[in-house]
Amino acid sequence: xxxxxxxxxxxxxxxxxxxxxxxxxxxxxxxxxxxxxxxxxxxxxxxxxxxxxxxxxxxxxxxxxxxxxxxxxxxxxxxxxxxxxxxxxxxxxxxxxxxxxxxxxxxxxxxxxxxxxxxxxxxxxxxxxxxxxxxxxxxxxxxxxxxxxxxxxxxxxxxxxxxxxxxxxxxxxxxxxxxx
Numbered sequence: 001x002x003x004x005x006x007x008x009x010x011x012x013x014x015x016x017x018x019x020x021x022x023x024x025x026x027x028x029x030x031x032x033x034x035x036x037x038x039x040x041x042x043x044x045x046x047x048x049x050x051x052x053x054x055x056x057x058x059x060x061x062x063x064x065x066x067x068x069x070x071x072x073x074x075x076x077x078x079x080x081x082x083x084x085x086x087x088x089x090x091x092x093x094x095x096x097x098x099x100x101x102x103x104x105x106x107x108x109x110x111x112x113x114x115x116x117x118x119x120x121x122x123x124x125x126x127x128x129x130x131x132x133x134x135x136x137x138x139x140x141x142x143x144x145x146x147x148x149x150x151x152x153x154x155x156x157x158x159x160x161x162x163x164x165x166x167x168x169x170x171x172x173x174x175x176x177x178x179x180x
Contacts, residue, residue, distance in 0.1 A: 006173050007060035008036045011067040011078030015040050020109045020154040020162065021068055027166035028173050035060065039077045046080055053085040058098055063143070064173070065134075066107040068154065072123075072130055082137070091141045100142030106134055107169065109154040117152070 008028060012021045015038060029036045037056065042048060057063060067074050074082075089096045116122040117130070127150050138145040149172060151157065151165050 003033050004062065004175055005060040006031075006034045006062040006064060007056055008034060008064040008066055008173070009039060009078070009081070010036060011039045011065070011075050011081065013040075013070070013075050013077065018068070020151060020157060021066065023162055024107065024109075024151070024166055024169050025066060027170055031170065031173055031175070033175055034173055039081055043077070043080070048081055048084050050084055050087070053081065054087075054090055054098065057085070057102075060102070062103040062105065062173075063099075064105040064107055069108045069110040069130075069150075073133070086137070086141060097142060102143055103146055104138050104141075104143035105146045105172065106131065106148040107151075108148065109151040111155055112152065114150075114152040 008025065010021065010025045012018050015022055025036055028034055065078065067078050090098050110117065112122060117125065117127045127148070131148060135145060149169060
């Protein structure tokens with residue numbers, strides 16, 4: 001029996017300057033059967049090696065898209081990756097069932113507090129509403145979409161709170177022990 005494998009796709013416009021995205025990625029990078037893929041260094045001239053990226057997706061059972069919430073969407077590098085890698089015939093459409101049945105986790109951080117993501121809040125919409133395009137993408141690709149992990153108030157997050165979120169993330173991705 002093969003082990004369950006998880007691919008964490010980390011997308012940040014400036015990972016070197018990131019405390020939250022980089023910290024969360026580092027927190028899961030040593031887990032057994034977890035591959036962390038940093039998109040910031042994976043493309044040449046904004047072009048990805050599509051065959052390699054698709055092979056990585058095929059080789060893993062769970063896919064995690066980890067990114068900061070950026071202008072009510074994913075950062076540009078993740079959108080470019082999705083446009084180039086999640087192609088017709090691979091991720092959807094005729095013969096495009098390579099991702100069917102794989103689990104998809106969304107792990108994101110926001111600049112604002114949780115209460116700002118409500119109909120009466122500053123942003124006017126809930127995170128569930130704002131994540132609809134990614135939910136639609138998951139559906140189109142045949143992913144089993146898990147409950148998102150959203151870290152709010154990223155710029156004001158204390159070291160202790162970041163450690164708690166990192167521990168929660170580790171628990172989310174930790175391999176489940178085989179039944180005895």
